[in-house]
Amino acid sequence: MEPTLLGRIGYAFVSLFVITNYGLLLIGSMARISAKVQGRVGQPVWQPYIDIIKSSAKRNAIGHGVMFYLGPVFRLAGGIGTYMFIPAVFGSVVFRNFSDSGDLLLVMYFIFFGQLGMALGAGEGGHPYSAIGVSRGLAQMTAFEVPFALSVIAVAVQYGTLDINAIVAAQQGGFARWTLATNPLAVVAAIIAFLGMSGHNPFSVVIAPQEIPIGPPTEYQSNLLGMLQTNRAIFNGAKLVLYMNLFFGGATNIVAMVIKTFLIYFVNVFVGQAFPRFRTDQSIRFFLGVPTLIGIASVIIAVI
Amino acid sequence: MMRKVLVTLAILGFALALLPLAYRAGVQDRPGALAAGYLDDAPRELGAANVVTAIVVSYRGFDTLGEVAVLFAATAGVGAMLTKKRLGPDAASGRGTPATEVLRTATGLLTGLLVMFGVYIFTHGHLTPGGGFQGGVVIATAILLNLMSRPESRLSHGLMTGIESLSGAAYVALGLLGAIFALGFLDPRILPIGRVGSLLSAGSVPLIYSVIGLKVGAELSGILEALKGDRE
Amino acid sequence: MATDIAILAAGILMIAAGVGAVLAKSLLVSIILSGGVSLVASAVFLLMGAPDVAMAEAAIGSGLTMVVFLYALARSKQADAEDSDERVESPASETGGAV
């Protein structure tokens, strides 16, 4: 039964609430696991909650102007919006979100919305490092989009549709029907792209300017930082859900979703840790090399 | 070397075109229809004994007008090109080599004679060989003699210009008279045709040839004068 | 046929004079030879039954032209001893540029 508009908005909030909390916990637990692996105690799992609450409560020290304030708004809206356009749980009315706004292409492009706004906001902050970071990030982005696009094309070709629901539907019926099984090359290409997309090692040079402790995070403080932190949770979750839908058979219930996304994230992070950091030009060449070939191969497989 | 080869090739090639043409044209055994027409009609129509003159002055008088114009243009060109100013201060040639007394005396005697001979030639152009051009050259020769015998003297430039201009104008005027009083421009039949072979025959042909003679004589003299370097 | 042979003989004379005029080192000789060509030509014209032309050629082509030449030569102060075949050394003249 088709819910009313008000009902849909209500469901959307529920869905958003779930993903936010899940995302925060995911970050917290991943940091904890990382620490354990490295032999440290690490932060509590709920540390992200504390961070956000603390940030939001703080006084705003300085502001650089309208675009500066709008940057986090764009960012968070981008994260939420991306999630809103993805059906999180197959067949669930609650987690269907607003995926009828558009298909896979809409999601892929809406990812840019937040990034663009964030970059602009940081730009108005006036700090040169933010510009350097954006420059690197965008440069790298053009490169990892290629294998990602190829794997998405492979999926679309394979299932004959760009509709995420339909893609998930086509993968129902056991592991053998997952894209992971039917077109593993596409998954490989997409996973490599994901590392770049998330700025994990070895593609983390993008956020290097922020590591020097005076980058945009210092410009952005208090509630603005809180929004960014919130977004990190939601956006990360949205991307994981998208990957799950495309390559790992989607999820028919919330538990499956949690397990699957957790595993995806886990693999990603720890695969990445094994490599040293690339310079920007190196990572661009890398993405346009082997992963792109893998992507092309995956398309060929899909066509065949 | 290259040039010599090319020149030889060019000449040989040209010969390849020209000589066969000349050979194939051969020798006529009788005049063509047009020539026969001239020969038969010229005396009758124009009263000119000399058919060549009839053609030159009348039938193809327009050519002759053009020919005078050519000479005129050449004179004007030479005159414009070789002025004293343009040739530089030490322009005039032959200064300082005074002519011998013999030449001076002879010139005095001959000038009048030559001019009269020239006039004779062009006034009888319709009867005997010769005509305006040949007569004009004779007159020019007289002037040439004067130039040589008295290198320091100047020709009376104004007089020459006057003769040149007026004889030219007279030529044109005679042509116009033909258009008005006869059948067309340069038509000599404005005067009676007369009897073939007499001096006063062939309509205005003798007149026309006379002004041509004067004009040509004056122009040739002008060329000589300019080449001598006397032009202002 | 006799006329023909006379004309041919005159023709050979003219050609010889013409070649001489082109080849002569001295411009004066050259000019006189070319006048000679005209003079012989006017004789040929007379033989052919063209007295008008013969007169004109003799007076204009031979006589006046020669005078004009001589005047011009005197004007340009070119000594007749000067070698008229002398070339200016220029690379363009060798290749002829015609290739």
Place this chain on the structure above:
Amino acid sequence: MNALEVLAKINPVAASGAVLVLVGLWGVMAKPNLFKIAVAFSVMETGVNLVILSVGYIRGRTAPILDSAADAASASARMTDPVPQALVLTAIVIGLAVTALMLSYAVRLKAGGGGSSIESYGEEKW
């Protein structure tokens, strides 16, 4: 066709005229002296005049001038072709005009300080 017939077909005036044209042309192309070029042109003109008149050449005919003895009726039967003669008259005068102008060019060029070879007047090129 024996040699004599060929010879009879040759127009002697045309032959000498044509060769003279070639000689003149050769002079124009081969001799660099300005005055020599003019001389060569005048040789060529003479040759051209001969060629022109050769067309009017008819063996054994008289000049196209009526004298008191001859009557007009037989003119076309015993006279040569007058047309080329009329043309040559014009051509001769024109030739003189060209020669005079060419010589004044030569004089003027030399007076301007150039050499007497045409090769020294090649500044305008390419």
Place this chain on the structure above:
Amino acid sequence: MVNPLYLFAASLAAAFLLPLVDKLGRRVSLALVYATIAAWGAVALSYLWALLYAGVGARAFGTAGFVAPLAIMLRVGPEEAAGLLAISGVGLLAAGAMRRPLAEAPIGGAMTLITALMGMSGIVLTRDLFNLFVFLEIASISTYGLIAFDDRRGALRAGFKYMIAGGIASALYLIGVIYVYRFSGHLNLDMAAAAPGLFGGAGTIAVFFLLAALLVELKPFPANGWAIDAYQTADPGVSAILSGASATALLLALWKVMPLLGEAHLAAVAGSGLATFAAGNLAGARQGRARRMLGYSSVAQVGLVAAVAALDRLLGLGGLRFTYLVAGGLLLNHLLAKTGLFLLSSAIGDDEAARGGAAGKRGEGALSPFGAVVAGVLAAALVGLPPFPGFWAKWTLIQALAGRESWWLIALILGASLVEAFYVLRWLIAIVKGEAGALAKGERGTIEPGAPIPARIRLGAGALAPALAAAALVVSGVMLGWNLSVSDPLLWAPFAAAAILFAIDRAPGWLKSLLSIAAAAAFGWLAYDRLDGLRQLFAIMLLGGGAMYSFAAMYKGGARRGLHPLLSAATLALGSVLVAETPLGFFFAWETMTLASFLLVLRGRESRAAALSYIVFGLGGAFLLMVGLVAIPGAWSSGSTGSAGAGWPVFLILAGLLVKLGALGAHVWLPGAYAESDDEASGFLSSSLSKAGVFVMVVALAAFGRVLPFQATSMRILGWIGLATALFGALYAIYQEDIKKTLAWSSMGQIGYVILALAIYDQAGWTTALYLALNHFLYKSMLFLAIAGVIQRVGTRNMYEMGGLIKKMPFSFLSVLMAIIALSGVPPLSGFGGKWLLYSSLLEKGWYIEAAVAFFASAVAFLYLFRLIHTIFLGQPKPSQAMVREAPLALTIPQGLLMVVLFAVSAFPRLMLDPIMRVVGEAFDPVLRFEGSALVSPLGYWDGTLSMIVTIAVFALCFLWMIANLHNPQTVKQFNIVYAAERPFRPETTHYAWNFYAPYEKALGFLTRHRGERFWAAVGTGVDAVGGAIRRVYTGNGQTYALHVVLYVVALYLLMGAL
């Protein structure tokens, strides 16, 4: 009809009496000269009137009271009358311009002038072969005199060479004439032509000599060095007479003897003429000296005219009317343009042989506006642009040749024309712009305060003759066009608008802007009935865009001379491309657009090189288009669709359009043209004018796309071309420091997507293409308008010299922000619709790799877009730009409107897509359809409205959260940052802008090494080398020229024997 003999009489009398009259003073004698020449002109006019309007037939006049064959005949027919008029017209113009030298030189100069013109008129009139010789000699000898009359050293040198060649030609002619007499028995032309003796055997050789003499006089390649030297060195007036009047006379002489010619002769004429056309133009390409360059152009043009007349007889191209139109049109065009240009070259001091150091005058500055218009008209006419006679003649010629399938001839003629256009326009640019531009030699695009303003060269009285020639060109061009039934007033509207606006060029800019807008509106209203759905869509972009930019042009004060007429003309020309109904009408409109936009580019500051490559590529594309159009019978006729006859010519059309659209490979003109023109003109070119090419491509593909040979492969290749254009456009854009260059490359890339979408060739693809085109118009307009404001305010185009302008120019920032969101395809703005449509249709079509590359290209676009907005508006401001204000209203108002439109079509995609799909639906089966507000493809769906709502809602939510949590922040100045633990002391160092994408350059810079530029540079070098080799023939040695003449004749003879 007046007997022309009286004119000869009058001329001769005047000439004879001139030395006497001169005693009364030079003024009087010169007046007599002018009166004499004018008399010829007046009589020629009366002849023309009698022949063309009073219905009198051609008439022959006898001389000396006799008629042919005994006497010389003169004939007055249409060609003779026109020839006389041309000779006297050129003569009068030249004589007027030669007033001073004529007054200073001996009277012989004036005398030879009269006889020269009389001689040429005689050549035209006479019907007698020997009389023709006499007049040839009158003309030549007078010319020899004229060349030398004012005693220039160079002219004397050239004159002697001229005489040598002329002497050889005379000898040839005499030999020819006498043997023609021998074999035909006549000297009268008509009777000789009727006599049998001339055809076959020796008669052919006789005619050959005659012909060879005339051809040599017509200055064929390579036997024309003597003539070029004379053109270069004589008084410009004399050069004009030689090039205009003398060529007319000689061409008519050739025309006259044509009845005597056999096939072999005609082939020789055609071959020689075409070779001369090609070689002359190639040699001209290397010329730096203006007069010599015009000389090469002259011999080339005359060669073409001669060839045309012969080709008509050989191939049967269309008979007398054809020859009148083409040969006559080309000749008229040539003689007026060349006369004007020769005289202009002297008036502006480009006359290097001129006495007394005037040679340097040109270096000092640019032409005055009036002079520039005159020079532009003359050069445009010479190059064969509309509406001048050469344009009509060229079209007719190419059409006829295509009808005979003489493709090689077409290629030769057009190729050589292109080379000619190159060097003529290069000269035009040099004289119009001046040698030293207004900008200092240092930083490109910066205005240094001390830079010298170029002096305006005022022509004064010297402009009169060129201006008259230009006016005559305009009038004759319009008449010819009308005659060819291009009589649609709308097609002529651009010229009318340009003329009117030029006339009031001193009026304030706002008035002209309003008039331009009114003109565009009126055009749209008048044309409305003739616009179908497709054309309406494009009319919005073309006419609407033009009007918008005319409005925006008010943003700079002052009269902005020259801008409005050109902008309006270009706008209306775009409109007329839409309404043209015949191939010729269309091509006319197209070339009009090319011309107007070229001048618009030229108006820019440092635009010399850019304008030149713009017009050369523009013309090259247009030529391809033209050949394609004439090769397909019935192309562009309304409603024509694929016929079996259309095959490969469609490729030509497509190739021409790809050049015009700046597809990769032929794009080298694009960045310069867009970057260097005036700022609003750049926007116009990029957002409006480029759509004309899209429009034509849509029409061409709609009509012929289905009958293309190897349809699928061809389309795939076309798609890849578009894709490569998109990718490389974006890649080039990211490395630019110059903001306008960035936008220029971006435009190229966006058009690449349109080409790609068109190549998909189904309903989805074409919907995409039109949607992308409309969107590109929207956001590229916003960008260019905003950037125009920025450049105006900060005075530089280098992005690294800007920064932090968001505080000063918030509205412009907003506009740019909207535009780049749309351009990059980020939802929810309409740009995403384009991306969605593109990928959907690509995937649907099965072009997967293409889709991936397109994805990469569109990601690359982010790079330059972010750089654009960041380095200009964000980061640290420059202290020198502290006083910058928001852009003027003339710019912000259109941007505001465009923003509203952008939002509307983003929120309600059907506003734009419904009309598009209606248009596309006429040609294709539906692939896409709407379900409510969702657009559905077989692969997926997109609901623009819903996604907009969701985005706005989410954004508002986040915004509210931000506001609610904002704890009274302290707003600080822009410099207030912490940088290495200090506040930056010199803010410049902290604005990260220069070489923004250094790592990217390192990684992928090898892709952008401008191979296209290098390729075309190599082509240019090749043409240059060929031209250089050809002109080595011209050694300057008069004797070598004589050798050339003889060798030419011999070669012609041997070739003719071979034929």
